[in-house]
Amino acid sequence: GAVVSQHPSRVICKSGTSVKIECRSLDFQATTMFWYRQFPKQSLMLMATSNEGSKATYEQGVEKDKFLINHASLTLSTLTVTSAHPEDSSFYICSALGNYGYTFGSGTRLTVV
Amino acid sequence: GQQLNQSPQSMFIQEGEDVSMNCTSSSIFNTWLWYKQDPGEGPVLLIALYKAGELTSNGRLTAQFGITRKDSFLNISASIPSDVGIYFCAGRRGSNFGNEKLTFGTGTRLTIIP
Numbered sequence: 001g002a003v004v005s006q007h008p009s010r011v012i013c014k015s016g017t018s019v020k021i022e023c024r025s026l027d028f029q030a031t032t033m034f035w036y037r038q039f040p041k042q043s044l045m046l047m048a049t050s051n052e053g054s055k056a057t058y059e060q061g062v063e064k065d066k067f068l069i070n071h072a073s074l075t076l077s078t079l080t081v082t083s084a085h086p087e088d089s090s091f092y093i094c095s096a097l098g099n100y101g102y103t104f105g106s107g108t109r110l111t112v113v
Numbered sequence: 114g115q116q117l118n119q120s121p122q123s124m125f126i127q128e129g130e131d132v133s134m135n136c137t138s139s140s141i142f143n144t145w146l147w148y149k150q151d152p153g154e155g156p157v158l159l160i161a162l163y164k165a166g167e168l169t170s171n172g173r174l175t176a177q178f179g180i181t182r183k184d185s186f187l188n189i190s191a192s193i194p195s196d197v198g199i200y201f202c203a204g205r206r207g208s209n210f211g212n213e214k215l216t217f218g219t220g221t222r223l224t225i226i227p
Contacts, residue, residue: 006155034214043116043201044156044217093155095215102146102215104155 002028004096006105013084013112021079021108023094028103029074030096035067038091038107050077084112117202117218125224132189134200134221142204145178145185146215150199159200160187189223197225 003026013019023033032051036044048064050056050071058064066088068080077096081088089112094105119136126132136145144163148156160171162178162185169176173190185202202218 004155041222043220046214046217049214091153095155101158101161104148104157107153107155109153 002096002098002100002103004030004094004103004105006094006108008108009106010109011111013110015085015112016083018080018082019084019110021081021092021094021110023077023079023096023105025075025096025098025103028096028098028100030077030098031074032097033071033077034095034097034102035069035077035079036093036095038093044093047079081110084110086112088112115216117204117216119200119202119218119221121221122219123222123224125226126192128192128194128225130192132192132196132223133186134188135184135186136202136204136218137184138204138216139183141182142206142216143182144205144207145176146203146205147174147176147185147187148201148203150201150220152198156201192223192225194225197223199223 005024007022035047038044046059047062048056048058050069052071052074056069071077091107093107095102117136117138146161147159150156160176165182166180167178175188177186200221203215207213
C-alpha cells in the first residue's frame with residue numbers, strides 16, 4: 001500500500017525562527033502533494049497544492065512568502081514556516097496523490113514559543 | 114474555503130451500538146471519500162465512492178454516495194472501542210484521480226461510553 005512519511009512529528013521553535021517540514025512518498029511517485037493545517041477540534045484546511053517542478057498554488061488567505069513550499073522531486077515536498085509566530089502553532093498534514101489516491105502523512109505538531 | 118457539513122458533530126454511544134453519520138453539500142461532488150483520524154495522526158481512508166447511488170462496504174463500515182451527488186452517508190455496525198476517533202467526509206468534483214484538491218467535512222467525533 002501507499003505510505004507517506006512526514007517528519008518531524010513534533011517541533012517546538014522560538015518566535016522568529018523558521019521550521020521545515022518534510023513529506024515523502026515512500027513507495028510511489030506523487031506528482032501532486034497537498035499541505036493542510038488543522039487547529040484543535042477543527043477540520044483540515046487546505047493551504048496549498050504543489051506539483052513537482054512547478055510553483056505551488058496557495059489557497060486564498062495563505063501567505064506564500066510565509067509558508068514556502070518546495071516540491072523538487074516526485075517523492076519529496078517540503079513546507080517551511082518562515083518567521084514563525086505563536087499563531088502559527090498548529091497541526092500540519094501533508095497528502096500525496098498517486099495511483100492509490102490520496103495518502104496522508106502522520107502530521108507535524110508545531111508549537112511556537 | 115468551503116467545507117462540507119457533517120452531522121452529527123459528536124456522538125456518544127455504547128459499545129455494540131450502530132452509528133450513522135452524514136455529509137451534505139450545496140454543490141455536486143463526483144467522488145466522496147470517508148476518512149478516520151486518530152488523535153495526533155493523519156487521516157486514514159476508510160471508503161471511497163465514485164458513482165451516484167453507490168453503496169460500498171468495508172467490514173463493519175458501509176457508505177453510500179447520495180443519488181443527488183450532494184450528500185453521502187457512513188454507517189458503522191456493532192461499534193468497538195477502536196472505532197473512537199474523528200470521521201471526516203471529503204468530496205472531489207472530478208470523477209478520476211487528476212491533481213484536484215479535496216474539500217473536507219466538518220467532522221464527526223465518535224466517543225464510546227464505558
